[in-house]
Amino acid sequence: MSATYPGALIRPAQPDDAARVARLLALRGITVEEALEQAPRMIAALPVLLLASLPLGPAADDPQARVEDAEAPASADIGIGDDASAPVALSGAFLLPGxxxxxxxxxxxxxxxxxxxxxxxxxIGRALLAAVASAVQEVAPGEDLFSVVETANHASVATHLAAGFETAAHVDGYAGLVFDDALLMRLPGAADH
Structure with a gap:
Protein backbone atom coordinates (compact mmCIF):
# COMPACT_ATOMS: atom_id res chain seq x y z
CA MET A 1 0.00 0.00 0.00
CA SER A 2 1.46 3.30 -1.10
CA ALA A 3 -0.49 6.52 -1.36
CA THR A 4 0.09 10.00 -2.67
CA TYR A 5 -1.18 12.86 -0.56
CA PRO A 6 -0.78 16.51 -1.51
CA GLY A 7 2.91 17.16 -0.97
CA ALA A 8 3.87 13.63 0.10
CA LEU A 9 4.35 10.05 -1.02
CA ILE A 10 3.35 7.85 1.92
CA ARG A 11 3.92 4.12 2.42
CA PRO A 12 4.17 1.57 5.24
CA ALA A 13 7.61 1.06 6.77
CA GLN A 14 9.11 -2.33 5.90
CA PRO A 15 11.91 -4.27 7.63
CA ASP A 16 14.43 -3.05 5.02
CA ASP A 17 13.55 0.55 6.01
CA ALA A 18 15.27 0.21 9.39
CA ALA A 19 18.07 2.65 8.49
CA ARG A 20 15.54 5.17 7.13
CA VAL A 21 13.40 4.91 10.26
CA ALA A 22 16.55 5.22 12.40
CA ARG A 23 17.59 8.42 10.59
CA LEU A 24 14.25 9.98 11.47
CA LEU A 25 14.32 8.69 15.05
CA ALA A 26 17.76 10.28 15.48
CA LEU A 27 16.17 13.66 14.77
CA ARG A 28 14.51 13.34 18.20
CA GLY A 29 17.89 13.65 19.85
CA ILE A 30 18.73 10.01 20.55
CA THR A 31 22.07 8.57 19.49
CA VAL A 32 22.51 6.88 16.14
CA GLU A 33 23.19 3.59 17.95
CA GLU A 34 19.94 3.88 19.93
CA ALA A 35 18.02 4.77 16.77
CA LEU A 36 19.46 1.79 14.86
CA GLU A 37 18.53 -0.48 17.77
CA GLN A 38 14.97 0.89 18.12
CA ALA A 39 14.02 1.06 14.43
CA PRO A 40 13.63 -2.69 13.67
CA ARG A 41 11.62 -3.23 16.88
CA MET A 42 9.37 -0.29 16.02
CA ILE A 43 8.76 -1.58 12.48
CA ALA A 44 7.90 -5.04 13.81
CA ALA A 45 5.74 -3.91 16.74
CA LEU A 46 3.55 -1.08 15.47
CA PRO A 47 0.42 -2.09 13.55
CA VAL A 48 0.61 1.23 11.67
CA LEU A 49 3.98 2.80 10.85
CA LEU A 50 4.22 5.05 7.82
CA LEU A 51 7.04 6.87 6.05
CA ALA A 52 6.54 9.99 3.96
CA SER A 53 8.81 11.22 1.18
CA LEU A 54 8.68 14.37 -0.86
CA PRO A 55 7.43 13.63 -4.37
CA LEU A 56 9.95 13.44 -7.16
CA GLY A 57 9.34 15.67 -10.13
CA PRO A 58 9.61 19.40 -10.71
CA ALA A 59 9.82 20.17 -7.00
CA ALA A 60 12.66 17.67 -6.58
CA ASP A 61 14.79 19.76 -8.95
CA ASP A 62 14.22 22.90 -6.88
CA PRO A 63 17.07 23.23 -4.35
CA GLN A 64 14.67 24.92 -1.91
CA ALA A 65 12.20 22.04 -2.14
CA ARG A 66 14.66 19.15 -1.75
CA VAL A 67 15.75 17.74 1.54
CA GLU A 68 19.50 17.39 1.42
CA ASP A 69 21.17 14.80 3.60
CA ALA A 70 23.62 17.49 4.70
CA GLU A 71 20.73 19.17 6.51
CA ALA A 72 20.12 16.01 8.53
CA PRO A 73 23.54 15.07 9.91
CA ALA A 74 22.39 11.70 11.24
CA SER A 75 21.83 10.41 7.70
CA ALA A 76 25.52 10.18 6.88
CA ASP A 77 26.16 8.21 10.06
CA ILE A 78 23.34 5.78 9.26
CA GLY A 79 24.22 5.31 5.60
CA ILE A 80 21.22 6.68 3.73
CA GLY A 81 23.39 8.36 1.10
CA ASP A 82 21.94 11.02 -1.15
CA ASP A 83 18.63 9.32 -1.95
CA ALA A 84 16.42 12.23 -3.04
CA SER A 85 13.34 10.16 -2.28
CA ALA A 86 14.49 9.26 1.24
CA PRO A 87 11.68 9.52 3.78
CA VAL A 88 11.47 12.88 5.53
CA ALA A 89 8.70 12.06 8.00
CA LEU A 90 7.55 9.18 10.18
CA SER A 91 4.42 8.47 12.19
CA GLY A 92 2.35 5.53 13.26
CA ALA A 93 -0.32 4.31 15.63
CA PHE A 94 -0.86 1.56 18.16
CA LEU A 95 -3.65 0.30 20.37
CA LEU A 96 -3.00 1.47 23.94
CA PRO A 97 -4.55 -0.97 26.43
CA GLY A 98 -7.11 0.49 28.80
CA ILE A 124 3.82 16.69 4.93
CA GLY A 125 3.01 16.30 8.65
CA ARG A 126 -0.69 16.94 8.03
CA ALA A 127 -0.68 14.48 5.11
CA LEU A 128 1.10 11.86 7.21
CA LEU A 129 -1.36 12.23 10.11
CA ALA A 130 -4.25 11.88 7.63
CA ALA A 131 -2.66 8.69 6.26
CA VAL A 132 -2.16 7.30 9.78
CA ALA A 133 -5.82 8.04 10.56
CA SER A 134 -6.89 6.32 7.34
CA ALA A 135 -4.77 3.26 8.17
CA VAL A 136 -6.30 3.07 11.66
CA GLN A 137 -9.78 3.21 10.11
CA GLU A 138 -8.85 0.24 7.89
CA VAL A 139 -7.78 -1.76 10.95
CA ALA A 140 -10.44 -0.50 13.40
CA PRO A 141 -13.36 1.16 11.57
CA GLY A 142 -15.08 3.92 13.53
CA GLU A 143 -12.43 4.14 16.26
CA ASP A 144 -11.19 7.53 17.43
CA LEU A 145 -7.47 8.28 17.16
CA PHE A 146 -5.72 10.12 20.01
CA SER A 147 -2.41 11.93 20.27
CA VAL A 148 -0.60 13.60 23.15
CA VAL A 149 1.07 16.84 22.04
CA GLU A 150 3.07 19.18 24.26
CA THR A 151 1.46 22.62 24.28
CA ALA A 152 4.86 24.28 23.77
CA ASN A 153 5.20 22.48 20.42
CA HIS A 154 3.03 24.98 18.54
CA ALA A 155 3.87 23.53 15.12
CA SER A 156 2.72 20.05 16.14
CA VAL A 157 -0.46 21.38 17.76
CA ALA A 158 -1.23 23.33 14.56
CA THR A 159 -0.48 20.27 12.40
CA HIS A 160 -2.84 18.11 14.46
CA LEU A 161 -5.58 20.76 14.30
CA ALA A 162 -5.12 21.06 10.52
CA ALA A 163 -5.46 17.26 10.24
CA GLY A 164 -8.82 17.39 12.02
CA PHE A 165 -7.81 16.63 15.61
CA GLU A 166 -9.56 18.51 18.39
CA THR A 167 -8.46 19.15 21.96
CA ALA A 168 -9.95 16.56 24.31
CA ALA A 169 -8.14 17.59 27.51
CA HIS A 170 -5.09 19.29 29.02
CA VAL A 171 -2.88 16.65 30.64
CA ASP A 172 0.32 16.64 32.68
CA GLY A 173 0.67 12.90 32.32
CA TYR A 174 -0.79 10.13 30.21
CA ALA A 175 -0.37 6.36 30.30
CA GLY A 176 2.59 6.62 32.66
CA LEU A 177 4.35 9.41 30.76
CA VAL A 178 4.84 12.81 32.41
CA PHE A 179 4.57 16.11 30.54
CA ASP A 180 5.05 19.72 31.62
CA ASP A 181 1.83 20.66 29.84
CA ALA A 182 0.28 18.71 27.02
CA LEU A 183 -2.93 18.31 25.10
CA LEU A 184 -4.73 15.04 24.62
CA MET A 185 -6.00 15.49 21.07
CA ARG A 186 -8.73 13.39 19.44
CA LEU A 187 -9.56 12.72 15.82
CA PRO A 188 -13.11 11.40 15.73
CA GLY A 189 -13.57 8.03 14.05
CA ALA A 190 -15.63 7.58 10.92
CA ALA A 191 -18.77 7.02 12.99
CA ASP A 192 -18.51 10.60 14.33
CA HIS A 193 -18.04 12.33 10.97
Missing amino acids: DLEEGRPERWMVSGLIVDPAARRRG
Whole structure:
Protein backbone atom coordinates (compact mmCIF):
# COMPACT_ATOMS: atom_id res chain seq x y z
CA MET A 1 0.00 0.00 0.00
CA SER A 2 1.46 3.30 -1.10
CA ALA A 3 -0.49 6.52 -1.36
CA THR A 4 0.09 10.00 -2.67
CA TYR A 5 -1.18 12.86 -0.56
CA PRO A 6 -0.78 16.51 -1.51
CA GLY A 7 2.91 17.16 -0.97
CA ALA A 8 3.87 13.63 0.10
CA LEU A 9 4.35 10.05 -1.02
CA ILE A 10 3.35 7.85 1.92
CA ARG A 11 3.92 4.12 2.42
CA PRO A 12 4.17 1.57 5.24
CA ALA A 13 7.61 1.06 6.77
CA GLN A 14 9.11 -2.33 5.90
CA PRO A 15 11.91 -4.27 7.63
CA ASP A 16 14.43 -3.05 5.02
CA ASP A 17 13.55 0.55 6.01
CA ALA A 18 15.27 0.21 9.39
CA ALA A 19 18.07 2.65 8.49
CA ARG A 20 15.54 5.17 7.13
CA VAL A 21 13.40 4.91 10.26
CA ALA A 22 16.55 5.22 12.40
CA ARG A 23 17.59 8.42 10.59
CA LEU A 24 14.25 9.98 11.47
CA LEU A 25 14.32 8.69 15.05
CA ALA A 26 17.76 10.28 15.48
CA LEU A 27 16.17 13.66 14.77
CA ARG A 28 14.51 13.34 18.20
CA GLY A 29 17.89 13.65 19.85
CA ILE A 30 18.73 10.01 20.55
CA THR A 31 22.07 8.57 19.49
CA VAL A 32 22.51 6.88 16.14
CA GLU A 33 23.19 3.59 17.95
CA GLU A 34 19.94 3.88 19.93
CA ALA A 35 18.02 4.77 16.77
CA LEU A 36 19.46 1.79 14.86
CA GLU A 37 18.53 -0.48 17.77
CA GLN A 38 14.97 0.89 18.12
CA ALA A 39 14.02 1.06 14.43
CA PRO A 40 13.63 -2.69 13.67
CA ARG A 41 11.62 -3.23 16.88
CA MET A 42 9.37 -0.29 16.02
CA ILE A 43 8.76 -1.58 12.48
CA ALA A 44 7.90 -5.04 13.81
CA ALA A 45 5.74 -3.91 16.74
CA LEU A 46 3.55 -1.08 15.47
CA PRO A 47 0.42 -2.09 13.55
CA VAL A 48 0.61 1.23 11.67
CA LEU A 49 3.98 2.80 10.85
CA LEU A 50 4.22 5.05 7.82
CA LEU A 51 7.04 6.87 6.05
CA ALA A 52 6.54 9.99 3.96
CA SER A 53 8.81 11.22 1.18
CA LEU A 54 8.68 14.37 -0.86
CA PRO A 55 7.43 13.63 -4.37
CA LEU A 56 9.95 13.44 -7.16
CA GLY A 57 9.34 15.67 -10.13
CA PRO A 58 9.61 19.40 -10.71
CA ALA A 59 9.82 20.17 -7.00
CA ALA A 60 12.66 17.67 -6.58
CA ASP A 61 14.79 19.76 -8.95
CA ASP A 62 14.22 22.90 -6.88
CA PRO A 63 17.07 23.23 -4.35
CA GLN A 64 14.67 24.92 -1.91
CA ALA A 65 12.20 22.04 -2.14
CA ARG A 66 14.66 19.15 -1.75
CA VAL A 67 15.75 17.74 1.54
CA GLU A 68 19.50 17.39 1.42
CA ASP A 69 21.17 14.80 3.60
CA ALA A 70 23.62 17.49 4.70
CA GLU A 71 20.73 19.17 6.51
CA ALA A 72 20.12 16.01 8.53
CA PRO A 73 23.54 15.07 9.91
CA ALA A 74 22.39 11.70 11.24
CA SER A 75 21.83 10.41 7.70
CA ALA A 76 25.52 10.18 6.88
CA ASP A 77 26.16 8.21 10.06
CA ILE A 78 23.34 5.78 9.26
CA GLY A 79 24.22 5.31 5.60
CA ILE A 80 21.22 6.68 3.73
CA GLY A 81 23.39 8.36 1.10
CA ASP A 82 21.94 11.02 -1.15
CA ASP A 83 18.63 9.32 -1.95
CA ALA A 84 16.42 12.23 -3.04
CA SER A 85 13.34 10.16 -2.28
CA ALA A 86 14.49 9.26 1.24
CA PRO A 87 11.68 9.52 3.78
CA VAL A 88 11.47 12.88 5.53
CA ALA A 89 8.70 12.06 8.00
CA LEU A 90 7.55 9.18 10.18
CA SER A 91 4.42 8.47 12.19
CA GLY A 92 2.35 5.53 13.26
CA ALA A 93 -0.32 4.31 15.63
CA PHE A 94 -0.86 1.56 18.16
CA LEU A 95 -3.65 0.30 20.37
CA LEU A 96 -3.00 1.47 23.94
CA PRO A 97 -4.55 -0.97 26.43
CA GLY A 98 -7.11 0.49 28.80
CA ASP A 99 -6.31 1.14 32.45
CA LEU A 100 -9.15 0.61 34.94
CA GLU A 101 -7.27 2.39 37.76
CA GLU A 102 -6.86 5.52 35.63
CA GLY A 103 -10.31 5.10 34.12
CA ARG A 104 -8.78 5.16 30.66
CA PRO A 105 -10.42 3.03 27.98
CA GLU A 106 -8.49 1.19 25.29
CA ARG A 107 -7.51 3.76 22.63
CA TRP A 108 -5.71 4.05 19.32
CA MET A 109 -2.77 6.43 19.83
CA VAL A 110 -0.47 8.23 17.41
CA SER A 111 3.03 6.90 18.13
CA GLY A 112 4.58 10.30 17.45
CA LEU A 113 5.17 12.51 14.48
CA ILE A 114 8.70 13.20 13.25
CA VAL A 115 9.24 15.58 10.34
CA ASP A 116 12.75 16.41 9.16
CA PRO A 117 13.24 20.15 9.86
CA ALA A 118 14.23 20.70 6.21
CA ALA A 119 10.84 19.33 5.08
CA ARG A 120 8.60 21.34 7.38
CA ARG A 121 5.96 23.87 6.29
CA ARG A 122 4.96 21.84 3.22
CA GLY A 123 1.97 19.99 4.64
CA ILE A 124 3.82 16.69 4.93
CA GLY A 125 3.01 16.30 8.65
CA ARG A 126 -0.69 16.94 8.03
CA ALA A 127 -0.68 14.48 5.11
CA LEU A 128 1.10 11.86 7.21
CA LEU A 129 -1.36 12.23 10.11
CA ALA A 130 -4.25 11.88 7.63
CA ALA A 131 -2.66 8.69 6.26
CA VAL A 132 -2.16 7.30 9.78
CA ALA A 133 -5.82 8.04 10.56
CA SER A 134 -6.89 6.32 7.34
CA ALA A 135 -4.77 3.26 8.17
CA VAL A 136 -6.30 3.07 11.66
CA GLN A 137 -9.78 3.21 10.11
CA GLU A 138 -8.85 0.24 7.89
CA VAL A 139 -7.78 -1.76 10.95
CA ALA A 140 -10.44 -0.50 13.40
CA PRO A 141 -13.36 1.16 11.57
CA GLY A 142 -15.08 3.92 13.53
CA GLU A 143 -12.43 4.14 16.26
CA ASP A 144 -11.19 7.53 17.43
CA LEU A 145 -7.47 8.28 17.16
CA PHE A 146 -5.72 10.12 20.01
CA SER A 147 -2.41 11.93 20.27
CA VAL A 148 -0.60 13.60 23.15
CA VAL A 149 1.07 16.84 22.04
CA GLU A 150 3.07 19.18 24.26
CA THR A 151 1.46 22.62 24.28
CA ALA A 152 4.86 24.28 23.77
CA ASN A 153 5.20 22.48 20.42
CA HIS A 154 3.03 24.98 18.54
CA ALA A 155 3.87 23.53 15.12
CA SER A 156 2.72 20.05 16.14
CA VAL A 157 -0.46 21.38 17.76
CA ALA A 158 -1.23 23.33 14.56
CA THR A 159 -0.48 20.27 12.40
CA HIS A 160 -2.84 18.11 14.46
CA LEU A 161 -5.58 20.76 14.30
CA ALA A 162 -5.12 21.06 10.52
CA ALA A 163 -5.46 17.26 10.24
CA GLY A 164 -8.82 17.39 12.02
CA PHE A 165 -7.81 16.63 15.61
CA GLU A 166 -9.56 18.51 18.39
CA THR A 167 -8.46 19.15 21.96
CA ALA A 168 -9.95 16.56 24.31
CA ALA A 169 -8.14 17.59 27.51
CA HIS A 170 -5.09 19.29 29.02
CA VAL A 171 -2.88 16.65 30.64
CA ASP A 172 0.32 16.64 32.68
CA GLY A 173 0.67 12.90 32.32
CA TYR A 174 -0.79 10.13 30.21
CA ALA A 175 -0.37 6.36 30.30
CA GLY A 176 2.59 6.62 32.66
CA LEU A 177 4.35 9.41 30.76
CA VAL A 178 4.84 12.81 32.41
CA PHE A 179 4.57 16.11 30.54
CA ASP A 180 5.05 19.72 31.62
CA ASP A 181 1.83 20.66 29.84
CA ALA A 182 0.28 18.71 27.02
CA LEU A 183 -2.93 18.31 25.10
CA LEU A 184 -4.73 15.04 24.62
CA MET A 185 -6.00 15.49 21.07
CA ARG A 186 -8.73 13.39 19.44
CA LEU A 187 -9.56 12.72 15.82
CA PRO A 188 -13.11 11.40 15.73
CA GLY A 189 -13.57 8.03 14.05
CA ALA A 190 -15.63 7.58 10.92
CA ALA A 191 -18.77 7.02 12.99
CA ASP A 192 -18.51 10.60 14.33
CA HIS A 193 -18.04 12.33 10.97
